[in-house]
Amino acid sequence: MDRRSFLKNASFAGTAAAASALAAPAVAQGKMTWRMVTTWPKNFPGLGVGAQRLADRITAASDGQLTVQVFAAGEMVPPLQALDAVIDGSAEMSHGAAYYWQNKSVALSFFTGVPFGMTSRELTAWVRFMGGQEIWDEIYDQFGVQGFLSGDTGTQAGGWFKNELTSLDDIQGMRFRTPGLGGQVWQKMGVSVTNMAAGEIFQALQNNTLDAAEFVGPYNDLALGFYQVCKHYYTSSFNEPGLATEVVVDKAKYQALPSNLQAIVRDAAQAEYDNVASDMYANDPRALATLVNDHGVITHNQFPDDILQAAANAAKEVLTEVRDNGDALVQKTMKSYLGALDILRTRTEGTDQSFVMAREKYFDMS
Template sequence: MDRRSVIKHAGLAGILATAAAPAAHAQPTVRWRLTSSFPKSLDTIHGGAQVFADALKAMSGGKFEVTVHAPGELVPAFGVVDAVQQGTVEAGHTCAYYYFGKDDTFAIGTAIPFGMNSRQLTAWYYEGNGLKLFREFYDQYNIVNFPGGNTGAQMGGWYRKEIKSPEDIKGLKMRIGGFAGKVLSRLGAVPQNIPGGEIYQALEKGTIDAAEWIGPYDDEKLGFYKVAKNYYYPGWWEGGAEVDFYINKKAYNDLSAEYKAMVQAAASHAHVEMQAKYDAQNPAALKRLVANGAKVLALPKSVMDAAFKEAMALYDELSKSNPNWRKVYTDYRNFQRDANLWFRFTEARFDSYMQAAKL
């Protein structure tokens, strides 16, 4: 088997081993800039980009170097698509649903209300048609995408007042990322799309009444429990939020086959490591939040039912009006139906039992 084939089929450990081979050092030096949508203080989600950069440097013997930049250093938090598309930077690390204003289809790339969980989404991307469909979609934007992390299912956010029925959603000014605001607005809420680093101030000053970010580990770092005590679950809008690496198409095509294989491997490594960090850090963080006065509450079923109804109605409307949406969403939802059938008999039943068991 030749070296290129080894790189294509080996895991990260195999590629790291081959990186020391003389052929790897014959590769040209590549220097990329990557802009992130996430503040440096969030070592989990911002850190995914650094994991990617470190892996590329290690695999290439230092020949392929990526510098990671926080929001505002090169472009604003929500300027990643434009910067990568125009070639201002070679790469970005962001959530697709921040850009649903360009096309609602972007939202499916991260998470849509009542969408897939993280394992299902990963299966759709790698073993279903997800990656193929999004490569076709992003080609319109001169972008090549790679899955670059997942947060797992998220919490439902922090609220100044308790939410007891759909009536309590009306008039609620809530920071909520991207596309989910469309569903909340149909319930009467007033969604606000605010970057992570600016949420605390808005909640503290009363500019907003509620805010969601990700989950206990990141939420604790951002300090939301200090200004809003009601911590709801689940985040029905993000059953498994996907984070992407966006690569400028020309920059990617200019790479050698070996470097392209390294990009793929580094992205996959970052993808797995991000959720592992969240799953490892969230339990202890949740305990600390409760110790600091957070009230962990379940969203009422009436609220969930109302949101589900509005989400399905919105998806039907978009399927009729947006060909891009219809093409991707139809495949997405068909995959989810089969995945849910399987999870119903295995994951869901097992998890339910184990969470009630005394270990």
């Protein structure tokens, strides 16, 4: 997708959407309309499309009893105020990433991505079957909302850089867009870190407000046009090993729904989490081929060893500080997360990784 066309589509109809957003949610003949505000540009590959598909799933499965109307980033509220819109009652649902709200509770970062932490499959196992959802519910109860996993990008790309990184010295003082606990890790390594919404990153790179940026991966990054400014692309992230997105609902309104509609919202979110994962997995490698073959992007599978070692050390420091300085609920979240990781990594590293290494070494049908 051409970046100019994408951004044109992303900003279309904002005025009309904002005007319609002022109305209260419609309730007629037992039917309701809920408003979902998102952190994503309109028609954004994978994530924004996934939010719309989730809304459509709920609407169709409920046979119109619960219609979900989607507002892209900026159409109703600024992208990084999406959760606040649900908390203050301006919207019934938001779609984003839990670590965007770590200023409310750092525990929320554990439900998105942790440096050197869980892969997507591990995170899902923890949330669904090892107590993660129950802890997440406790965190969001403080704000009167309920969160569900709603999308999965898999292991994200490490980021876009204007020059190749050869050592730890190359990143000192670098201005880098990256959020969450991963941002704190980069900061400990000497990087100046900021977070900004997807639609703002390209211009910041272009006018040299940023030296480098990471967002998601090839599928999204191609649409955002980062290759026009940066040519060096690190394709494996240590700070976002299995990033999840979330859908958040007003808990009181959710619990007031009939049980069948509650189940539809919950199960549609789970289905869309898995669907987004497949969408990203299918389209990331194809987008990467386009970046390399059509736009001359230079890829690097991994950061230099001294950056990785410094990052691992910094990650341990960040997580220790989170544990030692956090409240009881933060400490409970971290204990559950790390306990689950100790168990789950034995499967990932002892079974899955061994198979992948064997396939890479011995099997080729091309």
